[in-house]
Amino acid sequence: xxxxxxxxxxxxxxxxxxxxxxxxxxxxxxxxxxxxxxxxxxxxxxxxxxxxxxxxxxxxxxxxxxxxxxxxxxxxxxxxxxxxxxxxxxxxxxxxxxxxxxxxxxxxxxxxxxxxxxxxxxxxxxxxxx
Amino acid sequence: xxxxxxxxxxxxxxxxxxxxxxxxxxxxxxxxxxxxxxxxxxxxxxxxxxxxxxxxxxxxxxxxxxxxxxxxxxxxxxxxxxxxxxxxxxxxxxxxxxxxxxxxxxxxxxxxxxxxxxxxxxxxxxxxxx
Numbered sequence: 020x021x022x023x024x025x026x027x028x029x030x031x032x033x034x035x036x037x038x039x040x041x042x043x044x045x046x047x048x049x050x051x052x053x054x055x056x057x058x059x060x061x062x063x064x065x066x067x068x069x070x071x072x073x074x075x076x077x078x079x080x081x082x083x084x085x086x087x088x089x090x091x092x093x094x095x096x097x098x099x100x101x102x103x104x105x106x107x108x109x110x111x112x113x114x115x116x117x118x119x120x121x122x123x124x125x126x127x128x129x130x131x132x133x134x135x136x137x138x139x140x141x142x143x144x145x146x147x148x149x
Numbered sequence: 150x151x152x153x154x155x156x157x158x159x160x161x162x163x164x165x166x167x168x169x170x171x172x173x174x175x176x177x178x179x180x181x182x183x184x185x186x187x188x189x190x191x192x193x194x195x196x197x198x199x200x201x202x203x204x205x206x207x208x209x210x211x212x213x214x215x216x217x218x219x220x221x222x223x224x225x226x227x228x229x230x231x232x233x234x235x236x237x238x239x240x241x242x243x244x245x246x247x248x249x250x251x252x253x254x255x256x257x258x259x260x261x262x263x264x265x266x267x268x269x270x271x272x273x274x275x276x277x278x279x
Contacts, residue, residue, distance in 0.1 A: 020176035023198040024154035027228060031266045040266065044245050046150035067230070068153040069199070074266075094267030095225040098157060100197070115174050136161045136170065136204075137224030 020108045025070030025145050026099025030088050034076035038063050041072060050148050060084045066148045070099070097129075102142035109142075150238045155200030155275050156229025160218050164206035168193050171202060180278050190214045196278045200229070227259075232272035239272075 031037035034052075041047045047065040054061040059082030065072045075096060077085035087096055102108055109121045109128050118131035130140040161167035164182075171177050177195040184191040189212030195202045205226060207215035217226055232238055239251045239258050248261035260270040 021171075021197060021202070023200055024157055027154055027268075029266055029268055037266050040264075041151075044242070044247060045265075045270075067151060070153055072151070091221070092267055094262070095228065098225065112174070117174060132224070134170075135175075136159055136167050137222055138157075138159055140175075 020102060020104075020111070020142070021140075022101030022103065023069060024098055025101045026073060026097070026141060026143060027070070027095060028073040028075055028097040028099070028141075029094065030075050030077065030084055030091075030096040031093050032076065032088065034061055034063060034074055037074045037076070038065075041065055041074065047072060054078070058082060058084060064146075066146075069101075069145060071146060071148075073097075097139040097141055099141040099143045101145055102128075105142050105144075150232060150234075150241070150272070151270075152231035152233065153199060154228055155231045156203060156227070156271060156273060157200070157225060158203040158205055158227040158229070158271075159224065160205050160207065160214055160221075160226040161223050162206065162218065164191055164193060164204055167204045167206070168195075171195055171204065177202060184208070188212060188214060194276075196276075199231075199275060201276060201278070227269040227271055229271040229273045231275055232258075233274075235272050235274075 050064045050066050052063045059079030060075045060077050063074045077088050109119050112119045117134045121128035126144050128142045132139045180194045180196050182193045189209030190205045190207050193204045207218050239249050242249045247264045251258035256274050258272045262269045
C-alpha cells in the first residue's frame with residue numbers, strides 16, 4: 020500500500036524565507052506556487068526527483084495548517100506516499116478501523132495521524148514535472 | 150544537494166505495535182531490526198522502493214530519540230534525503246552558516262532542525278535491499 024515518499028509537506032512561518040533556504044542553501048528550485056482558501060495556506064512545490072518538498076505557510080490560523088504551526092512550530096506536517104490503488108487501499112483501511120479521509124474519484128486520501136503513529140499520511144500518485 | 154526522500158524515521162512508543170501497523174495494515178515488510186546503544190534506540194527498517202521507513206523506539210530517555218518522544222510524542226523524527234556529494238555539500242553548508250554534523254569518511258550528515266525550518270534533515274545515500 021505504501022510506496023516511496025513522494026511528498027514531504029513542511030509548515031513554515033514565512034514562505035519566502037523558507038523558499039530562500041530550500042533553494043539557495045539546499046539546492047532545490049520552485050516549480051510553482053499556489054494557494055488554497057479552503058485549507059488556509061499558500062504553498063510552493065520544489066521537485067526532488069520522483070517527488071517534491073511542499074512548503075506551506077498558513078493564511079488562516081483557525082484551519083489545520085495554522086493550528087499545526089501554533090501547536091508544534093515549524094516542521095513536517097504531512098508525508099505523501101505513492102500508492103497505486105488508492106480506492107482499494109481506502110476500502111481495506113476502513114475495514115481495519117483506520118480513519119481515512121477520501122473524496123471518491125480523487126486520487127488522494129489522508130490517514131489520521133493518530134492511526135499512523137503520529138504521521139499524517141497521504142496516499143497519492145506521483146506528480147509529473149515536465 | 151537534496152534529492153529524493155529515501156528515509157523517513159518515525160519515533161514510536163512501542164516498536165512491536167508500530168511494526169504491526171506498518172506491516173499488516175500499511176503493507177510494508179521488515180527488512181531487518183537493529184539497536185544503537187550510542188543513540189539510545191532500537192529500530193526496524195521497512196523498505197518502500199528506493200527508500201525505507203525506519204521505526205525507532207527509544208531505549209534511553211536521556212538521549213535525543215527519547216527526549217523527542219517525551220517532548221513531541223510519536224511522529225516524524227528525521228527525513229533522509231539522497232545526496233550524491235555529501236562531503237562537498239557539508240562544506241558548502243558550513244560556509245553558509247548551517248549547523249551540520251558530519252563524521253569525515255562516513256557517507257552521512259545531519260543538518261540541525263533549526264537551520265531547516267524544523268525538519269531534521271539527513272543527507273545520505275540509498276540503501277540497497279537485496
